[in-house]
Structure formats: structure tokens, C-alpha cells
Amino acid sequence: MPPNAERNAKYKRILLKLSGEALTGEQEFGIDPKVLDRMALEIGQLVGIGVQVGMVIGGGNLFRGAALHAAGMERVTGDHMGMLATVMNALAMRDALERANIRSRVMSAIPMSGVVEHYDRRTAIRYLTAGDVVIFSAGTGNPFFTTDSAACLRGIEIDANVVLKATKVDGVYDRDPVRYPEATKYQRLSYDDVLDQKLGVMDLTAICLVRDHSMPVRVFDMSRRGALLNLVMGGREGTIVDEGPSQ
Numbered sequence: 001m002p003p004n005a006e007r008n009a010k011y012k013r014i015l016l017k018l019s020g021e022a023l024t025g026e027q028e029f030g031i032d033p034k035v036l037d038r039m040a041l042e043i044g045q046l047v048g049i050g051v052q053v054g055m056v057i058g059g060g061n062l063f064r065g066a067a068l069h070a071a072g073m074e075r076v077t078g079d080h081m082g083m084l085a086t087v088m089n090a091l092a093m094r095d096a097l098e099r100a101n102i103r104s105r106v107m108s109a110i111p112m113s114g115v116v117e118h119y120d121r122r123t124a125i126r127y128l129t130a131g132d133v134v135i136f137s138a139g140t141g142n143p144f145f146t147t148d149s150a151a152c153l154r155g156i157e158i159d160a161n162v163v164l165k166a167t168k169v170d171g172v173y174d175r176d177p178v179r180y181p182e183a184t185k186y187q188r189l190s191y192d193d194v195l196d197q198k199l200g201v202m203d204l205t206a207i208c209l210v211r212d213h214s215m216p217v218r219v220f221d222m223s224r225r226g227a228l229l230n231l232v233m234g235g236r237e238g239t240i241v242d243e244g245p246s247q
């Protein structure tokens, strides 16, 4: 780590949103421990330079309410299963962090006594200030939301400098780059352009929330080694969504 890395970090407190779906890694379903271990190392580098890390992990590798509903399940039950999936991912992430000697806590928006702590904002901020990684699980605790909304909500609540969305694509494009390989990537986008163009990388509820609170979001590729540290140190990585202008 270069000298003065802590002083030079662009962000002192971040909310890192990890894609649940990307946790599957090379497996068919579930959690690939290799992905977790690599993320634990990358998060450890941030903690090592004094960056405070709050996290939200998606549940798309296990269950999504909308998909369960499409298969015939009542929607709210599906969403409850989706939120419980995020708690499982959070437990697995905590395990990987602790094996790498990084102190971490899991809090849940749904009370789960004996398994994880119930979410409390002031306690979470105390843990972050003490240098513990805090994983916020069970989304917002309410159906019909996503973990992107939960990440933006918690990011605003803990007064993070930025929400970092670590996902399977390397930024926001004018169309879904997975379906349209010729799509063009934006370096920077205004909240209003994401909303007006209905760009699908993050749900629109989440974008409205960050816009109302002027919280910048950066979308970047989770599989690119070193991308997280580079971004926190001020490097060009992914797409920034803020007041704009778009470019």
C-alpha cells in the first residue's frame, strides 16, 4: 500500500452494494466461496487504509420475489424469501471476512434474534467508526423493494460519501450491454437521465432516493481485480451517477 494511502482516499465511508447474482461465480447456483474470499481481500485493503465500509448484498443468486411470483407464488411471500436470501449471503460474507481477520457485523432489517443483530442506525455508525465492516441484510425489511434501494437507503442513513454498486457489468450503458453488445458506455450520468431513459442498471426507486439526497452512485465491474481500491483512491472506474452533466 502506498504511503499516505489513508489520507489520499477519495472516500472515507462507503456503502458497497455487492451483486447477489455475481456471488454464484463459476457455480450453477448459490455461493462460490472463491468469489467471497476475493471480495474479502479487496475489502480488507480498504479497511487497511482506514476506509469505513458498510455493505448490502443482493439475493439474486438464491431467490428474487418477482421470479417466484412469475412461477406462481404469492408476491409478498416471494419477497420475504428474497430478503431471507440476503441474510444467508451476508452470513457467508461475514464468515469470509472473519477468516481474513477483518472484523465485521451483520445487521438485519427483519429481527432475527440469535442469528444476527437487528438494524439500528446509531449502533451501525458506532461500529463503522470503530473500523468494523457492517453488512446490512434483509433489504429494507419491506416487500416490493430491491437491495439497490436498500443500499441507497442505508448509504444515506449512515452518511456515506458514495454508494458503490459492484455488479456484473463495468458501468451504465445506453442499453443493457448483456443483450446489446454494441451498447455505448457512459462515464458520467445525471440522475434525471437515468430516470428519463429508464436505464435498467438500478431500479428507479433507488435512483429517486439518491437524487433526492444528492448521494453519488458509482457502478463498476465486481470481477475486475483491484477495481474497488482504484475507485476508492480516486481512479476512473465504471460510471458515476450524480447531478451530471451526462457524458
Ligand SMILES: Nc1ncnc2c1ncn2[C@@H]1O[C@H](COP(=O)(O)OP(=O)(O)OP(=O)(O)O)[C@@H](O)[C@H]1O
Pocket (backbone or CB within 6 Å): 018, 019, 020, 021, 022, 057, 058, 059, 060, 061, 147, 148, 166, 167, 168, 169, 171, 172, 173, 174, 175, 176, 177, 178, 179, 199, 200, 201, 202
Ligand atoms: N443500461 C444498462 N447499463 C448497464 N447494465 C444494464 C442496463 N440495463 C440493464 N442492465 C443490466 O443490469 C444488470 C445489473 O443489475 P441487477 O440489478 O440485475 O444485478 P445486481 O444488482 O448486480 O444483482 P442482484 O440483484 O443479484 O444483487 C446488469 O447485469 C445488466 O445486464
Ligand SMILES: O=c1ccn([C@@H]2O[C@H](COP(=O)(O)O)[C@@H](O)[C@H]2O)c(=O)[nH]1
Pocket (backbone or CB within 6 Å): 020, 057, 058, 059, 060, 063, 064, 065, 066, 078, 079, 080, 081, 082, 083, 085, 086, 138, 139, 140, 141, 142, 143, 144, 145, 146, 147, 148, 149, 150
Ligand atoms: O427491501 C427489499 C429488498 C429485497 N427484497 C426481495 O429480495 C430479493 C433479492 O434482492 P435483489 O435486490 O433482487 O438482489 C428481491 O428480488 C425481493 O424479492 C425485498 O422484498 N425488499
